[in-house]
Amino acid sequence: MRLSDSIESFIKTLLSQEETEVELKRNELAEYFGCAPSQINYVLATRFTLDDGYVIESRRGGGGYIRIVRVVESGQQRLAYLINERIGSAISEEEAVRLIGQLVQQQVVTLEEGEIMRAAVSSQALAVPVPDAMKDALRARSMKCMLTAIARQNRSAAKG
Amino acid sequence: MRLSDSIESFIKTLLSQEETEVELKRNELAEYFGCAPSQINYVLATRFTLDDGYVIESRRGGGGYIRIVRVVESGQQRLAYLINERIGSAISEEEAVRLIGQLVQQQVVTLEEGEIMRAAVSSQALAVPVPDAMKDALRARSMKCMLTAIARQNRSAAKG
C-alpha cells in the first residue's frame, strides 16, 4: 500500500463515526510513518480538501498542531451549496470528481450514480475541439443540471 | 504460441474461477514475460476491450497498477451495442432521451440514474455558444462515457 494511502486511512480512522475532528502533530505523524513531514501536507492537500468535505486548521510554533475537521451538512444543504455557490460558471474535471466523491461519501447519491456523473463530466466525454475554458463551462452546466435533477428527486438518503 | 497470447491466457487464468478482477503491475508483468512494458498495453487494447467484456482501470506514479475487471455478459452486450453502434458520433436530445427511457424500462438503470443521465445531455446542460452539430457530438460522447461507466458497474459478482 502507498504511504499516502496509509496516512489517509489512518486519519480517516481517527475521524470515524462520532468524531468530526482530529488534532495532530505533523512531526509526530511523520515520524510514526517514517517519512518526511511535508508528506503529511501532501496527503492533506490531495485527500482532505474542502471539496472532499474537510477543513484544515493549523498553528506553528511550540505546541503547534494540525486540525482536520470533517464537514457535516444535510444532502439538500450540500446540493444547494454546490449548485448556487461552489460550481459557478466553470469547473475542472479534478474538482468535479472531488465534489462527486464527497456526495457519494455522504450518501447523497449512490456509488453507481456517482460513477455515471463522473463519466458525464470526464475529459473523455468532453473531448471535442473547443477551448478548455469552454469545456470547464460545459462541465459546470452539466454538473448543475445533474445536481438539480438529484435535488428534485427529494431523497432522504441515497438508496443502496 | 505468441507472446500476446501467452499474456492473454495468463491474465484470463487469474480471472477464471470466482475472481472478477485482477490487479497487476505493468512493469512486473512485462519483466515476467521478458518484454517491453508497452506490450502489456497492446494486449489489453486488443484482447480486453469492453466488447470482449472487460473494463480496464489504472493509476500511474508510485504504487501504480492496472486493474482488469470482467463485466456481466448480458448487460454488457446491449451496452456495447449502444456504445459501438447505436450511438454514432452525434445524437439529438430527443434520441438520447428515448434511449435512456428504454434503459430505464429494461431496468438496466434505475429511474434516478436515468434522470441524472437526461440532465447531463439536456439542452440546458449544453447551453454554450457552440454549433448544434458540436452539441450533438458532445451528447454522443457523454452518453457513451456514461454507458461505459454503467457497464463497468456490471461486474460478474453480485451488485446492488
Add this chain to the structure above:
DNA sequence: TCGTTTCTGACTATCTTTGACCAATAACAT
C-alpha cells in the same frame, strides 16, 4: 509480395516522496 498483427523504444503524463528553505508562534532573556 502485401497487408495485418505483434512488438519495441523513445517520449510523455501522472502520482508520490523528499529535502532545502521559508514563515509563524511560543518561550525565554534582558
Add this chain to the structure above:
DNA sequence: ATGTTATTGGTCAAAGATAGTCAGAAACGA
C-alpha cells in the same frame, strides 16, 4: 516591552516511480 532563539508547520521544486501513447520495425499469414 523588546529582541532572540527554539519549535513548529508551509511551500515548492526536483527526483523517483509508475503507466500511456505512438510511430515504426519485425514477424506472420494469405
